[in-house]
Amino acid sequence: MGRSLSGTRARLATGLLGMLLVAGACSSDDPTTTGTGGGQADQGPTGRQELVVGVAADPWVDSGEGDKKRKPNYPLNADVCDTLVQLAPDFSVVPMATQAQYVGNNTFRFTLQPGVKFADGTPVTANDLKYSIDYTTQAPAIGSGFIGKDSAKVIDDRTVEITPTVQNLRLMEQINHPSLVVLKPGSDPLNNLMGSICTGPFKVESYTPQQQLVVVKSANYWGQPARLDKITFKFYPDETTRALALQNNEVDMIQDVPLSILKSVQAQPGVKIVKAPVGNTTMFYIARRMSNGQERVLNDPVVRKALAHSIDRNAFVNGVLAGNAEVIPHVAPPAVLGPFADQVKGIPFNRGEAARLLDQAGWTRQGDAVRTKGGQPLRIKIIYDRVELTVPEFVQAQLRAVGFDAQIAQLDAGAYREATNTGDYDIDISVPNQNDGNPAFLLALRWYSKATGANAKIISPGPGTRYESMIDAILVEPDATELRRKTAEAMHELVDVEIGGVVLAGGYRVYALKDKVMGFEAHPSSTNQRWRTVYVRN
Amino acid sequence: MMPIVARRLLVLIPTWLGLSLFAFTLSTLSPGDPAELILNRELDDPPTPAQLEEFRERHGLNDPFVMQYVTFVGDSLRGDFGVSFRSGKSVREELSSRMGPTLQIALPAFVASLLAAVAFGVVAALRRNSLGDHLSRAVALLFESMPSFALAYLLIIVLSIKAGWFPVAGKGGPEHAVLPVLTLTLATLATTMRLTRSSLLDVLAAPYIRTARAMGLRSRRVVLTLALRNALIPVVTVAGLILAGFVTGTVIVERVFAWPGVGQYVVDAVFARDYPVVTGFVVFTGTVFVVVNLAVDLLYTRLDPRVRFGRAQAST
Numbered sequence: 001m002g003r004s005l006s007g008t009r010a011r012l013a014t015g016l017l018g019m020l021l022v023a024g025a026c027s028s029d030d031p032t033t034t035g036t037g038g039g040q041a042d043q044g045p046t047g048r049q050e051l052v053v054g055v056a057a058d059p060w061v062d063s064g065e066g067d068k069k070r071k072p073n074y075p076l077n078a079d080v081c082d083t084l085v086q087l088a089p090d091f092s093v094v095p096m097a098t099q100a101q102y103v104g105n106n107t108f109r110f111t112l113q114p115g116v117k118f119a120d121g122t123p124v125t126a127n128d129l130k131y132s133i134d135y136t137t138q139a140p141a142i143g144s145g146f147i148g149k150d151s152a153k154v155i156d157d158r159t160v161e162i163t164p165t166v167q168n169l170r171l172m173e174q175i176n177h178p179s180l181v182v183l184k185p186g187s188d189p190l191n192n193l194m195g196s197i198c199t200g201p202f203k204v205e206s207y208t209p210q211q212q213l214v215v216v217k218s219a220n221y222w223g224q225p226a227r228l229d230k231i232t233f234k235f236y237p238d239e240t241t242r243a244l245a246l247q248n249n250e251v252d253m254i255q256d257v258p259l260s261i262l263k264s265v266q267a268q269p270g271v272k273i274v275k276a277p278v279g280n281t282t283m284f285y286i287a288r289r290m291s292n293g294q295e296r297v298l299n300d301p302v303v304r305k306a307l308a309h310s311i312d313r314n315a316f317v318n319g320v321l322a323g324n325a326e327v328i329p330h331v332a333p334p335a336v337l338g339p340f341a342d343q344v345k346g347i348p349f350n351r352g353e354a355a356r357l358l359d360q361a362g363w364t365r366q367g368d369a370v371r372t373k374g375g376q377p378l379r380i381k382i383i384y385d386r387v388e389l390t391v392p393e394f395v396q397a398q399l400r401a402v403g404f405d406a407q408i409a410q411l412d413a414g415a416y417r418e419a420t421n422t423g424d425y426d427i428d429i430s431v432p433n434q435n436d437g438n439p440a441f442l443l444a445l446r447w448y449s450k451a452t453g454a455n456a457k458i459i460s461p462g463p464g465t466r467y468e469s470m471i472d473a474i475l476v477e478p479d480a481t482e483l484r485r486k487t488a489e490a491m492h493e494l495v496d497v498e499i500g501g502v503v504l505a506g507g508y509r510v511y512a513l514k515d516k517v518m519g520f521e522a523h524p525s526s527t528n529q530r531w532r533t534v535y536v537r538n
Numbered sequence: 539m540m541p542i543v544a545r546r547l548l549v550l551i552p553t554w555l556g557l558s559l560f561a562f563t564l565s566t567l568s569p570g571d572p573a574e575l576i577l578n579r580e581l582d583d584p585p586t587p588a589q590l591e592e593f594r595e596r597h598g599l600n601d602p603f604v605m606q607y608v609t610f611v612g613d614s615l616r617g618d619f620g621v622s623f624r625s626g627k628s629v630r631e632e633l634s635s636r637m638g639p640t641l642q643i644a645l646p647a648f649v650a651s652l653l654a655a656v657a658f659g660v661v662a663a664l665r666r667n668s669l670g671d672h673l674s675r676a677v678a679l680l681f682e683s684m685p686s687f688a689l690a691y692l693l694i695i696v697l698s699i700k701a702g703w704f705p706v707a708g709k710g711g712p713e714h715a716v717l718p719v720l721t722l723t724l725a726t727l728a729t730t731m732r733l734t735r736s737s738l739l740d741v742l743a744a745p746y747i748r749t750a751r752a753m754g755l756r757s758r759r760v761v762l763t764l765a766l767r768n769a770l771i772p773v774v775t776v777a778g779l780i781l782a783g784f785v786t787g788t789v790i791v792e793r794v795f796a797w798p799g800v801g802q803y804v805v806d807a808v809f810a811r812d813y814p815v816v817t818g819f820v821v822f823t824g825t826v827f828v829v830v831n832l833a834v835d836l837l838y839t840r841l842d843p844r845v846r847f848g849r850a851q852a853s854t
Contacts, residue, residue: 057802210798211709236707236796240691245706248699414811421574 045535049229054245054254057237058210074178074189078215078233079531081181081198084110087528089277091336093173093437097182097199100172102478108171112158118184119203121220126154131185169476173438178527201226201532210235227535246512253513259324262510270515278326278333278506279524280433282387285459285501290423297380298426304499306357308347310402317505320394325505329495333506333524336439340488345496354402371403379405380426383419392429423458435525439487440474447500461498546835550828558614561820562607565813572813573599619818629818633800640799643715644784647722652777655727659734678728690721690794707796718795722788726780733776738769771841778834786823
């Protein structure tokens with residue numbers, strides 16, 4: 001998204017807007033705003049309950065790079081559909097429309113909760129669950145890879161069993177992803193949103209592409225009913241416009257407040273900021289080899305370690321992100337590792353050690369010049385995806401300080417994809433999100449040489465390594481606690497020993513809400529955000 | 539008039555062919571295999587050679603370049619720009635559905651910009667070097683110098699948040715269109731206004747205007763019927779370009795005001811390498827410019843009867 005405005009233009013815009021917002025906030029005479037907190041006793045939901053939410057560009061129309069397989073069935077999670085099981089804010093998996101259990105032999109059983117109904121009032125059956133699973137496993141919906149086609153079998157009226165076509169004991173943690181929701185047969189939400197029927201506490205009332213999605217309370221919801229009568233999600237592709245719409249009371253809350261103007265938004269009377277727990281990481285993957293097998297400069301473990309020592313994460317969090325992130329060493333939110341998160345240490349910032357290691361590796365330096373070895377400069381190519389230009393610029397500056405000739409390549413989506421497929425890069429900066437309950441999701445997806453994506457071959461430690469055998473064991477581990485422990489060990493191996501990637505920060509979603517908005521619980525994964533508990537104080 | 543139009547249309551054919559060849563070649567020569575790019579996005583597993591081959595065959599990517607181009611031209615002449623790689627929908631339908639909202643702000647902005655620019659330009663020329671002249675030029679220049687997104691934010695702050703007159707963004711009633719229209723109007727006002735002013739000053743200094751005044755014609759009549767008509771010729775040229783620019787999308791304004799027009803759609807297509815959309819849009823854009831230029835040329839003959847197509851020299 002951020003590529004539509006250039007980085008410089010975006011900075012100018014946010015700077016200008018920040019100044020204007022401060023001026024507007026300081027001189028506001030809006031009698032409807034009462035200051036943060038408001039000091040009023042909450043009486044719970046009373047009167048007509050309506051909420052207007054400012055969200056980003058319409059995901060049914062604009063899916064970023066147009067990546068269909070990344071679209072869940074409901075790319076904007078409006079709590080219209082229930083999943084089989086759901087992801088709790090601590091990344092544990094809990095029942096939702098079904099109770100789930102592993103029954104052995106790579107088979108998982110899902111039994112419908114009592115009274116589960118569709119929004120039209122008809123009861124949900126096991127055949128409906130099978131339809132939902134089969135729908136998801138058809139392209140272009142996301143997530144079919146871990147299930148496989150025709151892997152669901154109806155056992156009785158309330159029970160289905162899934163036997164993945166490949167050994168996959170992580171299915172339970174993966175299937176909470178909102179790509180797999182309970183759909184009434186015939187529903188096709190990706191292509192016919194209005195004609196689709198689900199089981200959630202809300203149902204779609206209207207959808208105007210690129211303008212708004214309106215959902216209303218479902219009278220037939222089988223569980224605890226929603227507290228809101230109606231939610232209008234308005235699409236604002238420009239994040240600063242979203243903030244202005246909040247200031248102008250056109251919306252009651254907004255998602256993804258730009259960090260550069262967060263303080264200004266917070267200063268608005270009657271606005272409160274809610275931050276979700278860490279749900280993503282800003283990090284970079286390190287390419288060791290190209291897809292044709294040719295080794296890249298960072299295949300040398302000493303150079304990788306020097307590179308990790310070169311990055312001042314505190315400066316990144318406090319400078320680039322204005323303190324709105326956490327310094328963590330984990331490639332996934334630490335909460336997914338539970339009590340074992342401490343096993344991952346991270347490589348501390350130490351320019352002296354970085355210089356010593358590079359000297360040791362034969363990359364010598366004259367003064368402030370670029371390091372060379374055998375006449376060749378220590379040149380690395382930085383590519384990036386879904387981050388502002390300030391992030392690669394920060395990394396570039398940090399690496400140049402120790403003698404790397406770091407070059408940033410600004411690529412469009414197609415060129416970026418090609419670079420990651422061929423390995424024509426050294427550092428790939430990205431922001432992976434944790435949207436399911438599998439703690440090893442990213443480890444197995446990106447650094448496991450047996451993963452299906454081409455990039456895995458480029459960045460993985462490779463077959464036969466200790467890391468690879470750790471992932472093999474994780475994929476067949478049935479116990480949840482043991483899974484977390486083994487994943488923490490593997491992440492330690494990846495981050496502290498293999499230096500497969502360097503984490504810059506743990507990030508979270510930031511929401512700005514009018515004081516009247518109550519009961520909102522920000523989920524670290526936006527695709528798992530629920531709206532049923534929200535209400536407004538009239 | 540009809541032979542003139544026919545001659546101009548004939549000249550436009552090679553122009554359009556050149557444009558379509560350029561657009562098509564650009565897309566074809568772009569690095570990366572569309573089949574691999576698209577299937578990598580759509581499939582969970584990397585595409586097999588058979589899947590890649592089937593995709594190329596289905597989309598005619600295996601045909602020789604010349605055959606692909608001829609097919610493209612034939613389809614384009616029927617208004618068929620192919621199918622979007624991303625959505626699988628007709629490019630013509632996708633562009634059409636977004637053209638309506640774009641026109642809803644483009645046409646009013648064009649009319650407002652032209653009327654205001656001509657009015658201010660005439661006043662500035664008639665009151666040359668007065669305070670009003672300097673002030674109007676300075677203000678217009680200020681708006682033109684500002685990046686359109688900054689101007690958009692400024693208008694939102696002043697007219698929405700402070701004054702409360704208009705909504706910040708979104709598409710709804712007519713009030714939602716005011717700020718995007720105003721942004722486009724102000725951003726293009728200065729160019730046309732300064733051109734009107736300088737052109738009118740030149741014309742007012744011409745001998746035939748002095749003669750007309752010496753013959754006792756009223757000043758208003760001299761300006762409005764004699765001078766302005768001739769002074770508008772360069773203005774019409776610039777106005778045509780502005781109109782074509784508005785119609786083919788105003789990305790920043792559409793994005794800031796959450797206006798569902800064609801600009802943002804095409805930018806997304808460029809980043810996604812959705813070649814049929816990009817090529818179709820380039821051809822469409824070029825066609826709009828070509829048609830607008832034709833209209834401008836025809837308007838010349840109305841404004842200045844001395845201008846005749848096909849003659850090397852204006853009659854005297």
